[in-house]
Amino acid sequence: xxxxxxxxxxxxxxxxxxxxxxxxxxxxxxxxxxxxxxxxxxxxxxxxxxxxxxxxxxxxxxxxxxxxxxxxxxxxxxxxxxxxxxxxxxxxxxxxxxxxxxxxxxxxxxxxxxxxxxxxxxxxxxxxxxxxxxxxxxxxxxxxxxxxxxxxxxxxxxxxxxxxxxxxxxxxxx
Amino acid sequence: xxxxxxxxxxxxxxxxxxxxxxxxxxxxxxxxxxxxxxxxxxxxxxxxxxxxxxxxxxxxxxxxxxxxxxxxxxxxxxxxxxxxxxxxxxxxxxxxxxxxxxxxxxxxxxxxxxxxxxxxxxxxxxxxxxxxxxxxxxxxxxxxxxxxxxxxxxxxxxxxxxxxxxxxxxxxxxxxxxxxxxxxxxxxxxxxxxxxxxxxxxxxxxxxxxxxxxxxxxxxxxxxxxxxxxxxxxxxxxxxxxxxxxxxx
Numbered sequence: 001x002x003x004x005x006x007x008x009x010x011x012x013x014x015x016x017x018x019x020x021x022x023x024x025x026x027x028x029x030x031x032x033x034x035x036x037x038x039x040x041x042x043x044x045x046x047x048x049x050x051x052x053x054x055x056x057x058x059x060x061x062x063x064x065x066x067x068x069x070x071x072x073x074x075x076x077x078x079x080x081x082x083x084x085x086x087x088x089x090x091x092x093x094x095x096x097x098x099x100x101x102x103x104x105x106x107x108x109x110x111x112x113x114x115x116x117x118x119x120x121x122x123x124x125x126x127x128x129x130x131x132x133x134x135x136x137x138x139x140x141x142x143x144x145x146x147x148x149x150x151x152x153x154x155x156x157x158x159x160x161x162x163x164x165x166x167x168x169x170x171x172x173x174x
Numbered sequence: 175x176x177x178x179x180x181x182x183x184x185x186x187x188x189x190x191x192x193x194x195x196x197x198x199x200x201x202x203x204x205x206x207x208x209x210x211x212x213x214x215x216x217x218x219x220x221x222x223x224x225x226x227x228x229x230x231x232x233x234x235x236x237x238x239x240x241x242x243x244x245x246x247x248x249x250x251x252x253x254x255x256x257x258x259x260x261x262x263x264x265x266x267x268x269x270x271x272x273x274x275x276x277x278x279x280x281x282x283x284x285x286x287x288x289x290x291x292x293x294x295x296x297x298x299x300x301x302x303x304x305x306x307x308x309x310x311x312x313x314x315x316x317x318x319x320x321x322x323x324x325x326x327x328x329x330x331x332x333x334x335x336x337x338x339x340x341x342x343x344x345x346x347x348x349x350x351x352x353x354x355x356x357x358x359x360x361x362x363x364x365x366x367x368x369x370x371x372x373x374x375x376x377x378x379x380x381x382x383x384x385x386x387x388x389x390x391x392x393x394x395x396x397x398x399x400x401x402x403x404x405x406x407x408x409x410x411x412x413x414x415x416x417x418x419x420x421x422x423x
Contacts, residue, residue, distance in 0.1 A: 029283065033291070037281040043353065045285045079291070080282045082317050082327070087284070128286070138333060144353075 015059035021052075025072055028052040033079050044148045046155035049076060050094065050124060051163055054117055054156075057095040058102035069095025083128075084135045090127035094120045110164055117160045118153040125149035263309035263417070271307070271382075273419035274298050279323065288331035288351060289314070290415060295322045303380050305421045311386035311409030312336065312375060313418050324420070328412050329356050329387065337376035338387055340367065340404070346376060349387050349406070356388055358404040365402065367393050373406055382423065 015021070028048035036045045053072050057065035073091030077083050098120045105112050129137070129145050182195060223230070276298075280291035294300050296319050306313040306326045314334060318325040327334050334351035338358050345365040347358040358373055371390040375381040388406030395402045 032283040033280045036283075037285060040285060043285060047284055049283060076283045079280065080284070080287065080289070080325075082325075082333070083282075083286065132286075141332065 015056060015064065021056050021068060022071075024052050024055070025049070025068070025075075029072070029075050029079070032076075041155065042148075042151060044151045044155065046159045047121070047152060048159065050091070050121060050156055051117070051159045053091060053095050054098045054113070054120055054160060055163060057098035058113065058116060060099065062096050062099045065095040065099035066092050069093070083132065086128045086131040086135065089131050090124045093127055094124040097123055108164070108168075110161055113160055113164060114157045117157045121153035121156045122149050125152065266309070271419065271421040273307075273421040274300060276300075276306075276324075276418055276420055278415045278418065287333070288328040288353065288412070289317070290326050290328065292324050292326055292418060292420070293322070294420060295320045295324050297321045299422070300324045300420050301422060305375075305380035305382075305385070305423070306418050307381075307385055307421060308410045308415065308418050311388070312381065313410055313412065313415065315380040316420065326418070329408060330354065330412055336381065336387065337378040338373050339376045339383065340365065340390075341372045341374050342368075347373075347401075347404070349373065349375075352405075355391075356406040356408055358387075358390075358406060360401045361404060363395065363400055363402055367402065367404055369393065371404070373404065380423065381421070 069092040073088035076087035276292035276294040314328040338349035347361040392405040
């Protein structure tokens with residue numbers, strides 16, 4: 001008697017459709033450039049754009065993640081004063097990082113996603129300021145930027161938890 | 175007994191006083207009447223309420239709706255009044271500098287720089303490096319222009335530099351953004367600066383001279399430095415910008 005058992009079929013996790021992701025990104029960008037400014041804490045705002053990027057990146061492969069991050073970063077650079085390509089580079093690489101960090105784990109685990117969000121926010125801020133410094137941004141505010149990045153990572157983590165809880169509720173209603 | 179009581183009553187009537195019988199009786203009945211009146215009054219009110227309840231309910235609904243309308247109208251009028259005040263605030267500046275009036279419509283997404291987006295661009299005659307002012311003074315300068323919008327770097331941004339003059343003594347310096355405030359660097363050490371001195375723009379690439387930048391709130395002097403630094407409170411509340419004027423040199 002054969003003891004062969006077929007592997008249980010596990011459907012690969014498929015990320016949201018591109019237009020859904022694009023709509024979320026557009027909404028995040030619009031809110032980020034108009035409303036979020038008013039809830040700044042010590043001059044730091046939560047990044048809904050990064051939350052959207054991480055939310056997407058942890059559900060898809062690195063190639064799609066980098067494309068999404070690239071789009072988000074380009075839009076942020078377009079809306080910023082004189083950031084050059086700093087957000088484009090930082091956000092694209094952050095998306096790859098988030099996608100890589102989530103590989104092998106459940107994309108729906110809140111503690112894991114909090115860790116990914118915090119790490120990605122810090123790395124993104126580091127990348128941004130490195131690129132900005134290379135582009136001629138005056139030095140001397142490293143400690144302040146570090147404090148801002150830490151606060152931003154906490155705010156983003158809270159934002160991500162809210163998004164995930166809302167997502168779960170919506171799933172349950174469906 | 176009856177005769178005695180009758181005589182008491184007759185006597186009281188003749189003397190014009192109140193008889194003891196009347197006093198006792200009125201007192202006892204007084205309480206009873208009070209209780210009865212209260213009960214009857216309550217019953218009447220209840221009956222009236224029951225009878226007029228549908229009317230009251232509809233009147234309540236009408237009044238609520240009216241109240242809601244009035245609240246909405248009040249909010250709208252407040253908004254109009256605020257918009258009118260903001261517009262009239264900058265109107266003299268527009269006329270004085272022949273500038274382009276604009277509204278603030280956005281902010282940098284990540285707040286990494288102190289900047290705002292305004293709703294006027296090259297189609298309205300805005301150019302890069304144009305100065306931007308509000309009713310009370312300097313806001314910043316235009317750093318990026320598109321056909322329909324422009325990005326204005328605020329005076330408080332870390333990369334912002336504006337030629338500045340302390341109005342009282344004509345001492346020159348450079349106003350540099352310090353995120354929350356503006357500091358004026360390179361003021362000669364021998365300038366007797368005082369807290370409260372007004373600092374205005376010097377003639378430069380973006381501004382004509384004399385536009386207020388802010389007021390000195392602190393002075394930093396070092397013993398071994400050639401220059402002193404003044405910390406300013408900006409004339410314009412850059413956190414609550416609504417209408418601004420773009421001025422070309």
